[in-house]
Amino acid sequence: MTPLKVVLAGLGVRGRYWAEVLTRSPRCEIIAYADPNPAACERMAAQYGERPTFKSTEDALAALPDAQALVLANPPIGRESQIRAATERGIPMLVEKPLALTVEEAAHLVSIAEAANVPLMVGLNFRYLAVTKEVMRLLGDGIVGKASFGRFTYERYRDGNRADLNKYPLTMDQPMLWEQSIHHFDLMRYIYGQEPVLIQAQTWNPPWSMYQSDANVAAIITFDKGMIVNYQGTWQSGWAEPRFEWRTDCTNGVVSQQDQFGKLFFAQQAEPTLNEIPLPPHEMWITETSGLLEAFLNCVIDGEPLQCSGRDHLMSLAMVEACAISSREARSVTIASVLPSEFGHYDPIS
Ligand SMILES: NC(=O)c1ccc[n+]([C@@H]2O[C@H](COP(=O)([O-])OP(=O)(O)OC[C@H]3O[C@@H](n4cnc5c(N)ncnc54)[C@H](O)[C@@H]3O)[C@@H](O)[C@H]2O)c1
Known part of the structure; x- marks a missing residue:
């Protein structure tokens, strides 16, 4: 089975856990990093290996026709442009909680993904x-x-x-x-x-x-x-x-x-x-995030029902x-x- 090609966007505290969890999974691979902060990109490359690096999620998705999924771990402030970019390409998303900082904005983001029938899962690892x-x-x-x-x-x-x-x-x-x-x-x-x-x-x-x-x-x-x-x-x-x-x-x-x-x-x-x-035994932030990733992959690769959907999160x-x-x-x-x-x-x- 070819691993799912994932763009990892948002390379801060949570993004680093995501890099670890994605790297450990045999079912997917990180094909690019996206973060406007060059230092965050450099740190990620040093720890998890060189990858094509982009200043924005939108640029990464536009440049990578083979991308198959997006893990978005940027702050929950103004995510519409990234969610739109993934939706337009039909790319399933695993987006960190909280989806947005108002119910109204989150509902709008859910509508964008649902209208295109693109899975939007929220990072509820607990x-x-x-x-x-x-x-x-x-x-x-x-x-x-x-x-x-x-x-x-x-x-x-x-x-x-x-x-x-x-x-x-x-x-x-x-x-x-x-x-x-x-x-x-x-x-x-x-x-x-x-x-x-x-x-x-x-x-x-x-x-x-x-x-x-x-x-x-x-x-x-x-x-x-x-x-x-x-x-x-x-x-x-x-x-x-x-x-x-x-x-x-x-x-x-x-x-x-x-x-x-x-x-x-x-x-x-x-x-x-x-x-x-x-x-x-449990490895904090890793074991349960791996479980969350498995559920995402089960949906995207195996067609199982989406868990932690954006709609449910509302x-x-x-x-x-x-x-x-x-x-x-x-x-x-x-x-x-x-x-x-x-x-x-x-x-x-x-
Ligand atoms: N599920 C959990 O247990 C858990 C734990 C911690 C954080 N989080 C969530 O993860 C998200 C990020 O939190 P964090 O602690 O990593 O924050 P952080 O500030 O440490 O990192 C955010 C990173 O996103 C980058 N960024 C900003 N705008 C971006 C954009 N448009 N595209 C790509 N990258 C962008 C920043 O440069 C920064 O490197 C938040 O939604 C937070 O609530 C979840």
Whole structure:
């Protein structure tokens, strides 16, 4: 089988993980790099080998008739031109989350790809963690009963000035929500198999925050089959040690995930201690991104259904936007009021 010829665009922090994951896969090969920053191109060539290098994704796609896929890991600011260029050539795309920084713009990008029937997958790598699959199995096999409510806590002191982290979140609007909570909201929908209907949220910035806009989010999220999640996330915790717990209370017990990449426990209602679920070894940012890539290749090469579609992603982006509106206007916000009607695929609450 000839490997799929991939253009890798956006060679920053995330692009470097992509280079590693693409290089390890026998089913694809990187045929070109694209990034307006020459230093990023040079660093990539030094680490992953020389390739034709372009200042823009559009130039790369125009110059390479044999390109068969695009991995786009640029910042989510103004991606229309790159998505149009790939769509016009019929090139399937794997685009990093968040697709855009408004639901409206993301819906427009989804429409461009869908109108041409070109797959647009979004980089939701956390869906492909072993722990994610195990939580779904636990909630599905009846051992703790039916999921009813949850508490999702993500506490991190994210030093946005660190050399190995991107810089645009320091000045963007609502960085925690768009850059981080988007993963968490996507996981809630994916794992619970429910769609959000109503959100009440407050976002704020602690006094010591290095971010211009809010690094803290608190939200109560109501889903269509009754699940209610109490969410708290921060990028500016008062403590450098990160903490994570996603606990789901069920009719006969609890499920507790205690690390973003692993550490899973459950207990039945009357048990005094939690039972740990063994998980396979995991290489952070690589194992789960490889799973995401496999799903993309299964779609593009084998014709399997597209996972993490742009259309599906709109619902998670709507959760983000609903949080921002709820906080700004001090009111509950329905998802139906945020999502363009042509993309709603559920019955909004009355
Ligand atoms: N899925 C994940 O776990 C994960 C983790 C980190 C970042 N991300 C996402 O990846 C994307 C990039 O983040 P990052 O941390 O790599 O940012 P970064 O700032 O480190 O790198 C972005 C790179 O894109 C380049 N770039 C800018 N405009 C471009 C264009 N039009 N075409 C090609 N390249 C362009 C920049 O020069 C830079 O090298 C964001 O959407 C971010 O949210 C996802």
